[in-house]
Amino acid sequence: MKRALMATALALTVAATPANAATNLLTNGSFESGFTGWSITQLPIANPGTAPVVIQYNQASGYPTGAFGEAIGTNNVASASPDAVGTRLAYFSSDTANPHTISQLVNLVAGTTYSIGFDYYAPANGIGNPFDATLGFLLGGNPVGSILSAGSPSGTPAATWLNFSTSFVAMSSGPQTLAFQFNGGGVTAADFGIDRVYLTTAVPEPGTWAMMLLGFGAIGAAMRRRRRPILQMA
Numbered sequence: 099m100k101r102a103l104m105a106t107a108l109a110l111t112v113a114a115t116p117a118n119a120a121t122n123l124l125t126n127g128s129f130e131s132g133f134t135g136w137s138i139t140q141l142p143i144a145n146p147g148t149a150p151v152v153i154q155y156n157q158a159s160g161y162p163t164g165a166f167g168e169a170i171g172t173n174n175v176a177s178a179s180p181d182a183v184g185t186r187l188a189y190f191s192s193d194t195a196n197p198h199t200i201s202q203l204v205n206l207v208a209g210t211t212y213s214i215g216f217d218y219y220a221p222a223n224g225i226g227n228p229f230d231a232t233l234g235f236l237l238g239g240n241p242v243g244s245i246l247s248a249g250s251p252s253g254t255p256a257a258t259w260l261n262f263s264t265s266f267v268a269m270s271s272g273p274q275t276l277a278f279q280f281n282g283g284g285v286t287a288a289d290f291g292i293d294r295v296y297l298t299t300a301v302p303e304p305g306t307w308a309m310m311l312l313g314f315g316a317i318g319a320a321m322r323r324r325r326r327p328i329l330q331m332a
Contacts (some may be wrong), residue, residue, distance in 0.1 A: 117224075175261045191287075198279070
Protein backbone atom coordinates (compact mmCIF):
# COMPACT_ATOMS: atom_id res chain seq x y z
CA MET A 99 0.00 0.00 0.00
CA LYS A 100 2.87 2.37 0.87
CA ARG A 101 4.43 1.79 -2.54
CA ALA A 102 1.08 2.39 -4.23
CA LEU A 103 0.67 5.71 -2.40
CA MET A 104 4.21 6.75 -3.31
CA ALA A 105 3.58 5.90 -6.97
CA THR A 106 0.33 7.86 -6.95
CA ALA A 107 1.99 10.88 -5.37
CA LEU A 108 4.82 10.73 -7.90
CA ALA A 109 2.35 10.55 -10.79
CA LEU A 110 0.45 13.55 -9.45
CA THR A 111 3.69 15.49 -9.00
CA VAL A 112 4.68 14.81 -12.59
CA ALA A 113 1.21 15.81 -13.77
CA ALA A 114 1.33 19.00 -11.71
CA THR A 115 4.66 20.14 -13.15
CA PRO A 116 3.34 21.17 -16.59
CA ALA A 117 0.23 22.81 -15.12
CA ASN A 118 -0.11 25.17 -18.06
CA ALA A 119 1.00 22.72 -20.74
CA ALA A 120 -2.46 22.15 -22.21
CA THR A 121 -2.58 21.13 -25.87
CA ASN A 122 -4.66 23.05 -28.37
CA LEU A 123 -7.07 20.58 -29.96
CA LEU A 124 -7.50 22.96 -32.93
CA THR A 125 -5.20 23.01 -35.93
CA ASN A 126 -3.44 26.31 -36.55
CA GLY A 127 -5.41 28.28 -33.96
CA SER A 128 -3.05 31.26 -34.31
CA PHE A 129 -3.27 31.35 -38.13
CA GLU A 130 0.50 31.26 -38.52
CA SER A 131 -0.01 28.89 -41.47
CA GLY A 132 -2.74 30.97 -43.10
CA PHE A 133 -6.06 29.13 -43.07
CA THR A 134 -4.49 25.66 -43.01
CA GLY A 135 -6.87 23.40 -41.07
CA TRP A 136 -9.80 25.81 -41.54
CA SER A 137 -12.60 25.75 -44.10
CA ILE A 138 -13.90 29.04 -45.55
CA THR A 139 -17.54 29.48 -46.60
CA GLN A 140 -18.94 32.59 -48.31
CA LEU A 141 -22.66 32.76 -49.12
CA PRO A 142 -23.90 33.22 -51.73
CA ILE A 143 -20.86 32.34 -53.81
CA ALA A 144 -22.06 34.60 -56.65
CA ASN A 145 -21.73 37.64 -54.36
CA PRO A 146 -18.97 36.80 -51.88
CA GLY A 147 -18.13 40.35 -50.79
CA THR A 148 -14.68 40.53 -49.21
CA ALA A 149 -13.27 37.14 -48.24
CA PRO A 150 -11.61 36.48 -44.86
CA VAL A 151 -7.82 36.76 -45.09
CA VAL A 152 -4.79 36.25 -42.86
CA ILE A 153 -2.70 39.41 -42.40
CA GLN A 154 0.40 40.37 -40.43
CA TYR A 155 0.56 42.46 -37.31
CA ASN A 156 1.69 46.09 -37.71
CA GLN A 157 1.10 45.95 -41.48
CA ALA A 158 -0.33 49.31 -42.63
CA SER A 159 -1.38 48.23 -46.09
CA GLY A 160 -4.62 47.83 -48.00
CA TYR A 161 -6.78 44.71 -48.24
CA PRO A 162 -5.97 41.83 -48.69
CA THR A 163 -2.58 42.19 -46.94
CA GLY A 164 -3.75 44.65 -44.28
CA ALA A 165 -6.77 46.17 -42.55
CA PHE A 166 -7.42 48.86 -45.18
CA GLY A 167 -4.36 50.87 -44.17
CA GLU A 168 -4.68 50.49 -40.40
CA ALA A 169 -1.78 48.67 -38.74
CA ILE A 170 -3.24 46.25 -36.18
CA GLY A 171 -0.88 46.20 -33.21
CA THR A 172 0.55 42.96 -31.85
CA ASN A 173 -1.83 41.03 -29.61
CA ASN A 174 -1.00 41.79 -25.96
CA VAL A 175 -4.07 40.48 -24.12
CA ALA A 176 -3.77 37.76 -21.46
CA SER A 177 -5.09 34.45 -22.73
CA ALA A 178 -5.36 30.82 -21.64
CA SER A 179 -4.40 29.74 -25.15
CA PRO A 180 -1.39 27.38 -25.29
CA ASP A 181 -0.37 29.00 -28.59
CA ALA A 182 2.06 31.89 -28.92
CA VAL A 183 0.84 35.14 -30.47
CA GLY A 184 3.10 34.82 -33.50
CA THR A 185 3.01 37.36 -36.32
CA ARG A 186 -0.40 36.84 -37.98
CA LEU A 187 -4.13 37.10 -37.36
CA ALA A 188 -7.36 36.32 -39.24
CA TYR A 189 -9.18 39.38 -40.59
CA PHE A 190 -12.89 39.66 -41.50
CA SER A 191 -14.17 42.55 -43.60
CA SER A 192 -17.34 42.65 -45.69
CA ASP A 193 -20.00 45.26 -46.41
CA THR A 194 -22.64 42.65 -47.24
CA ALA A 195 -25.00 40.72 -44.99
CA ASN A 196 -23.90 37.45 -46.61
CA PRO A 197 -22.28 35.43 -43.82
CA HIS A 198 -18.60 34.63 -44.14
CA THR A 199 -17.59 31.62 -42.05
CA ILE A 200 -14.35 29.87 -41.14
CA SER A 201 -14.66 26.51 -39.40
CA GLN A 202 -13.01 23.23 -38.52
CA LEU A 203 -14.11 19.90 -37.06
CA VAL A 204 -13.17 18.91 -33.51
CA ASN A 205 -13.76 15.59 -31.78
CA LEU A 206 -15.32 15.80 -28.33
CA VAL A 207 -15.59 13.13 -25.63
CA ALA A 208 -18.77 13.00 -23.54
CA GLY A 209 -18.29 14.02 -19.91
CA THR A 210 -15.01 15.84 -20.59
CA THR A 211 -14.63 19.46 -19.49
CA TYR A 212 -13.21 21.73 -22.18
CA SER A 213 -11.88 25.28 -22.15
CA ILE A 214 -12.55 27.36 -25.27
CA GLY A 215 -11.76 30.91 -26.33
CA PHE A 216 -10.11 33.40 -28.67
CA ASP A 217 -8.72 36.96 -28.84
CA TYR A 218 -10.45 39.63 -30.93
CA TYR A 219 -9.92 43.19 -32.15
CA ALA A 220 -12.09 45.83 -33.86
CA PRO A 221 -10.01 48.22 -36.01
CA ALA A 222 -10.72 51.92 -35.43
CA ASN A 223 -11.27 52.72 -39.10
CA GLY A 224 -13.91 49.99 -39.32
CA ILE A 225 -15.80 51.27 -36.29
CA GLY A 226 -15.72 54.69 -37.95
CA ASN A 227 -17.76 53.32 -40.87
CA PRO A 228 -21.53 53.97 -40.90
CA PHE A 229 -22.63 50.33 -40.50
CA ASP A 230 -22.06 47.75 -37.79
CA ALA A 231 -20.64 44.24 -38.20
CA THR A 232 -21.12 41.17 -36.04
CA LEU A 233 -19.03 38.11 -35.26
CA GLY A 234 -20.55 34.91 -33.89
CA PHE A 235 -18.58 32.07 -32.28
CA LEU A 236 -20.37 28.72 -32.66
CA LEU A 237 -19.88 25.09 -31.65
CA GLY A 238 -22.11 22.50 -33.26
CA GLY A 239 -24.17 25.32 -34.73
CA ASN A 240 -24.94 26.80 -31.30
CA PRO A 241 -23.61 30.21 -30.20
CA VAL A 242 -20.83 30.20 -27.60
CA GLY A 243 -21.29 33.42 -25.65
CA SER A 244 -22.90 36.55 -27.08
CA ILE A 245 -22.56 37.67 -30.69
CA LEU A 246 -19.91 40.40 -30.83
CA SER A 247 -20.81 43.81 -32.21
CA ALA A 248 -18.02 46.00 -33.60
CA GLY A 249 -19.60 49.24 -34.75
CA SER A 250 -22.39 50.06 -32.32
CA PRO A 251 -21.78 52.48 -29.42
CA SER A 252 -22.11 49.62 -26.93
CA GLY A 253 -19.94 47.30 -28.97
CA THR A 254 -16.27 46.38 -28.90
CA PRO A 255 -13.82 49.18 -27.96
CA ALA A 256 -11.83 50.32 -30.96
CA ALA A 257 -8.21 49.29 -31.44
CA THR A 258 -8.07 47.14 -28.29
CA TRP A 259 -7.26 43.45 -28.08
CA LEU A 260 -9.80 41.61 -25.93
CA ASN A 261 -10.26 37.98 -24.91
CA PHE A 262 -13.29 35.72 -24.74
CA SER A 263 -13.11 32.42 -22.84
CA THR A 264 -15.45 29.93 -21.22
CA SER A 265 -15.68 26.22 -20.38
CA PHE A 266 -18.24 23.48 -20.92
CA VAL A 267 -18.83 19.77 -20.42
CA ALA A 268 -19.38 17.78 -23.63
CA MET A 269 -22.78 16.08 -23.58
CA SER A 270 -21.97 13.60 -26.34
CA SER A 271 -18.97 12.13 -28.13
CA GLY A 272 -18.08 12.73 -31.76
CA PRO A 273 -17.17 15.46 -34.26
CA GLN A 274 -18.50 18.98 -33.83
CA THR A 275 -17.98 22.03 -36.04
CA LEU A 276 -16.32 25.03 -34.40
CA ALA A 277 -16.94 28.17 -36.45
CA PHE A 278 -16.75 31.96 -36.66
CA GLN A 279 -19.52 33.67 -38.62
CA PHE A 280 -19.05 37.28 -39.73
CA ASN A 281 -21.75 39.60 -41.08
CA GLY A 282 -21.38 43.14 -42.40
CA GLY A 283 -24.32 45.52 -42.01
CA GLY A 284 -24.01 47.62 -45.18
CA VAL A 285 -21.70 49.78 -47.25
CA THR A 286 -19.38 50.47 -45.52
CA ALA A 287 -19.23 48.31 -42.38
CA ALA A 288 -17.00 47.57 -39.41
CA ASP A 289 -14.53 44.67 -39.32
CA PHE A 290 -12.87 42.20 -36.94
CA GLY A 291 -9.53 40.52 -36.32
CA ILE A 292 -9.15 37.28 -34.33
CA ASP A 293 -6.19 35.31 -33.05
CA ARG A 294 -5.20 32.46 -30.71
CA VAL A 295 -8.39 30.40 -31.04
CA TYR A 296 -8.16 27.40 -28.72
CA LEU A 297 -9.99 24.35 -27.46
CA THR A 298 -8.31 22.45 -24.64
CA THR A 299 -9.25 19.90 -22.03
CA ALA A 300 -9.43 21.60 -18.65
CA VAL A 301 -6.20 21.33 -16.61
CA PRO A 302 -6.45 21.55 -12.80
CA GLU A 303 -4.83 24.62 -11.26
CA PRO A 304 -1.56 24.15 -9.29
CA GLY A 305 -3.46 24.76 -6.03
CA THR A 306 -5.80 21.87 -6.84
CA TRP A 307 -2.87 19.51 -7.40
CA ALA A 308 -1.30 20.66 -4.12
CA MET A 309 -4.49 19.91 -2.17
CA MET A 310 -4.70 16.46 -3.74
CA LEU A 311 -1.08 15.70 -2.81
CA LEU A 312 -1.66 16.85 0.78
CA GLY A 313 -4.74 14.62 0.96
CA PHE A 314 -2.81 11.55 -0.18
CA GLY A 315 -0.06 12.40 2.31
CA ALA A 316 -2.57 12.58 5.17
CA ILE A 317 -4.06 9.21 4.18
CA GLY A 318 -0.60 7.65 4.15
CA ALA A 319 0.26 9.04 7.58
CA ALA A 320 -3.01 7.74 9.03
CA MET A 321 -2.37 4.26 7.66
CA ARG A 322 1.14 4.20 9.14
CA ARG A 323 -0.24 5.11 12.57
CA ARG A 324 -2.84 2.34 12.37
CA ARG A 325 -0.18 -0.29 11.54
CA ARG A 326 2.19 0.71 14.37
CA PRO A 327 2.54 -2.24 16.89
CA ILE A 328 1.07 -1.84 20.38
CA LEU A 329 3.64 -2.10 23.21
CA GLN A 330 2.87 -4.69 25.87
CA MET A 331 3.20 -3.54 29.48
CA ALA A 332 5.21 -5.84 31.75
